[in-house]
Amino acid sequence: xxxxxxxxxxxxxxxxxxxxxxxxxxxxxxxxxxxxxxxxxxxxxxxxxxxxxxxxxxxxxxxxxxxxxxxxxxxxxxxxxxxxxxxxxxxxxxxxxxxxxxxxxxxxxxxxxxxxxxxxxxxxxxxxxxxxxxxxxxxxxxxxxxxxxxxxxxxxxxxxxxxxxxxxxxxxxxxxxxxxxxxxxxxxxxxxxxxxxxxxxxxxxxxxxxxxxxxxxxxxxxxxxxxxxxxxxxxxxxxxxxxxxxxxx
Ligand SMILES: [Fe+2]
Numbered sequence: 196x197x198x199x200x201x202x203x204x205x206x207x208x209x210x211x212x213x214x215x216x217x218x219x220x221x222x223x224x225x226x227x228x229x230x231x232x233x234x235x236x237x238x239x240x241x242x243x244x245x246x247x248x249x250x251x252x253x254x255x256x257x258x259x260x261x262x263x264x265x266x267x268x269x270x271x272x273x274x275x276x277x278x279x280x281x282x283x284x285x286x287x288x289x290x291x292x293x294x295x296x297x298x299x300x301x302x303x304x305x306x307x308x309x310x311x312x313x314x315x316x317x318x319x320x321x322x323x324x325x326x327x328x329x330x331x332x333x334x335x336x337x338x339x340x341x342x343x344x345x346x347x348x349x350x351x352x353x354x355x356x357x358x359x360x361x362x363x364x365x366x367x368x369x370x371x372x373x374x375x376x377x378x379x380x381x382x383x384x385x386x387x388x389x390x391x392x393x394x395x396x397x398x399x400x401x402x403x404x405x406x407x408x409x410x411x412x413x414x415x416x417x418x419x420x421x422x423x424x425x426x427x428x429x430x431x432x433x434x435x436x437x438x439x440x441x442x443x444x
Contacts, residue, residue: 196298196318197241200363200372201234203227205433206257206409207368210234211322214243215296222247222273222295223264224315224322225365228421229438231260235267246295247285249273251324251365252312253417255337255410257434262421272420275302278311282420287313303352307345308333314353320361321376327353328364329374332385335399337410342399346392354380409434 197214206227212234214221221243226234238245245268248261252275261272262282273293276286287293293300293315301316305326312333315322325333327349335342353362358377381387385398407413409431416424423435 197221197243198320199237199241201230201237203230203257204438205229207366208254208257209363209365209367209372211363212237212241213295213298213300213317214238214241215298218296219243220246220296220298222249222293222298222300223260223270224249225251225254225324226260226264228258228260228263228423229433229436231263231267232437234260235264244268245270247271247273247293249287249293249300249315250275250417251314251322251326252309253278253280253338253414255407255413256366257409258413258416258423259421262419265420274420275304275311275313277304280418280420289313305345305348305352307335307341307343307348308338310339310341310344312348314348316356316360319357319359320363321353321356322363322365323353324365327362327379327383327386329362329367329371329379330383332383334402334404336402336404337407338414342396343392345399346386346395349386350390350392350395354386 199212201210210226211224271284273285274283276288287302289304303314305314308325360376362374416422
């Protein structure tokens with residue numbers, strides 16, 4: 196399997212490119228609007244064909260490139276069925292693997308950051324979305340977030356994966372790229388060290404985080420699988436522009 200971890204700097208998102216060497220089929224997980232051309236160039240460079248895009252959840256901090264990539268390449272939009280978006284081509288759910296050539300992707304229902312969130316296990320890697328980040332976890336105060344559900348998703352489901360499983364998060368804001376289940380179980384300051392449920396819930400409810408600056412545009416845009424909604428103010432235009440594109444006037 197070809198595997199690339201691609202960084203999108205506007206929202207500090209990691210997009211994952213998985214390519215099947217036998218069939219030439221590829222999938223992008225959590226592609227982001229400003230970097231869709233960069234991702235496509237990477238796919239072309241590797242001689243692959245994009246067959247699916249797949250998101251871990253409805254994002255509040257960026258707009259998915261799913262719809263744009265479908266328009267440009269004919270790729271199908273895979274997304275958790277539970278979110279019931281009208282624009283999904285391939286509704287996915289736990290128990291039904293997504294097959295990309297010889298690559299098998301196992302969706303893991305991991306609600307708590309959002310109520311429809313899924314992580315994706317691929318062999319000895321797990322793409323944890325915003326459920327589990329390196330030394331952190333996604334916030335639980337928007338999008339039907341629920342710290343109790345997140346605790347069960349991470350401590351109950353993700354931490355039950357083999358210790359050596361590599362953890363690839365959807366974001367990192369401090370230049371970290373990869374971790375492992377063993378490392379997060381041991382030293383994640385929010386969920387590691389066998390922290391009990393009530394202590395985690397208390398911690399999450401006390402975070403008092405700022406209102407997400409792009410959420411009011413990202414949610415409607417992502418419910419349409421990646422439309423930049425009208426009215427995005429100039430100070431947030433970088434979420435919709437291509438990286439490297441200069442805005443005139
Ligand atoms: Fe998120």
